[in-house]
Amino acid sequence: MLLQCVTCDARRPDTVIFDDFEKAQTQWSLRQSGSRGAQVVTTEARHSGTQSLLSETDRYGLQNIRAEFRYKDDGSCVSFWYLLEYDPVDSPDTCLTVGLHSETDDRFYSTVLPCPEPARWNLFELETAGISPLLIGDWIDQLSIGGVGRAVPLKLHLDDVRIENHGPKRKPRHTAASAPVDCPRALYFPRGVMPEQAEAYADAGINAVFLREPSQEAAVEWTAYGQKCGFAVWLVIPAYYDVRQWMDSARLRSAVFADGLPDDLVCPLQDDYWKLFVLPILLQWVRLSCFAPIQGILLDTNAVGSVHSSYTDVDSCLCDDCFARFLDISGINERIESFPPPDRWGWLTDNKLVLKYREALELRTRIRAEILRERIRAENGNLRLGVLDFRDTWINAGLAAGFGDAEAPSMVVARDPTFGRGYSAAVRWYSERLEQRSVHHHWVPGFDLKEFSPQDLSAHLLAATTAGDGYWIELPVEPAADGETPRVAPPTVEFLNALRSTKHDATSRGGKSSAVRRRSKLTDEKQ
């Protein structure tokens, strides 16, 4: 699962640091965000020798910082053994975080490994470029290893922490022959934005646009521009709306979460909701796609208009119907009447059935999505499907699984883990979690334009296209007066140049990107 550090014979690895924590004195400091935390060298657990470094916090996260070293990256590699203790039920989105500080530009770059297997020793091994393409060739002087989770305790053991320089051969993830054909270089446009600058973007290499809920007229206009300029049009359609009136009149069922009270979100697996709302809305667009060249539809599972904005892993629907079906498919011979709503979550946790419950909801979502996919294919067999703002929860994973197959994988269009952080090996790890569950998909990493300078953005986009992932970018929206449609600012020359550099590299994969080379050269001149 992790990138191998393959040592090239001609280049001997130089050990920059090696900490096995066998000496009592440690050079590591701790930052933690809970109210209680500690770091100590301990014999309680170790991967090798007799001791390891143990750090802990009572909530949210911690970071172990190692300083007092300095080297210039020349293909360096970070490796260590770790054992992370956390509760995957209460904190299902816990991540291991690994970062390096660049002395060259005085910034920390980091990557996140999602949901490491808890309570066992694992090897982490990654070349510096996998933490961030912006570290290539920099002077590096700090290492950070930690974990982030929810308001639950986190314990991290570290052993045999090593940085080696002149180590790995840098290899592109895909060869030109195996690179996926549908590698989008996409821009996301909010509702109401018209294709005024479409030609300039297409000229700079953009080959797809994601349009949020356009009017039918606007969608047709965009597809005409798409045909003229050579980009594909995807629609972003919300799946969950405020249907409180329908729930108040008992036509639709509310979701019920751990507190046992009816929520302002609808039960996400309710047949009538999909029949009355989601399917008719989608079919309008599917029918339009038979006449206007629309490449695909992305469903957004964030709720529109309700107080509770989304269904998460922790918030699994416990309504009468969902809970009764779980009892039924799990072969639990009890009547739903024996489980008053406020007792249901406690009963699942007490009986260690929470993960099984989430799996059952994911499977039901997958079946629903497969039925929807077949219904849509009956109208337009070429239309692709996907999920926007994908997070690895039962609802998103279920939809992605049901929307795609080997022939037409679903598009997983995600903000995490790149949106404000930049491109890193985390994209591969998040995608691999879906592959392990046989979800046919293409993971498209997202970038928030306002978080990056054009030069940095260029390096991240190049790394993403070289890896064969492609990218999507969210543009800053100018505030609109009441009743007016939002506008995105016209593109700057620097932004268009950043896009243009990926247009070239997307077709000539392999080796270090030209923008990264340019940056490294500037870096060298600064030293």
Ligand SMILES: [Zn+2]
């Ligand atoms: Zn339900």
